[in-house]
């Protein structure tokens with residue numbers, strides 16, 4: 804099942820509704836800009852009214868993403884697994900009163916963009932930079948046949964000076 808874009812979170816909380824569905828690349832354009840590729844992500848979401856009459860959306864978002872390696876600019880695998888823990892609030896004031904472990908989601912009576920809020924959660928979870936575990940840039944240099952040459956001793960003025968110095972040192976003996 805593909806997740807709907809617009810939902811009525813407060814009504815869903817009242818009914819104890821839930822979703823188990825996918826977001827496709829076209830559902831999350833901002834995420835796609837930040838990563839190399841992915842086929843889809845899956846979200847499992849439960850709506851509820853908890854103690855103190857707090858309306859919540861809890862669950863997780865999972866998927867196999869490819870990020871861009873900042874060393875070689877090739878795709879690198881990334882396992883997405885984000886916990887969703889949101890409480891619906893009417894405004895900023897109410898948001899500030901929430902305990903720190905729960906994130907505010909400002910929601911009115913109108914339908915809300917579910918894709919957008921889930922995109923937000925995914926973007927927050929992505930690493931700032933991604934790298935391959937292996938030494939990917941050295942491997943790619945070797946594959947195009949470039950070698951890093953050590954400078955020859957005679958071309959290095961510091962080494963020449965060092966050689967002269969050690970010569971004069973030994974002359975003093």
Ligand SMILES: [Zn+2]
Pocket residue numbers: 872873874875876877879934935939940
């Ligand atoms: Zn790499």
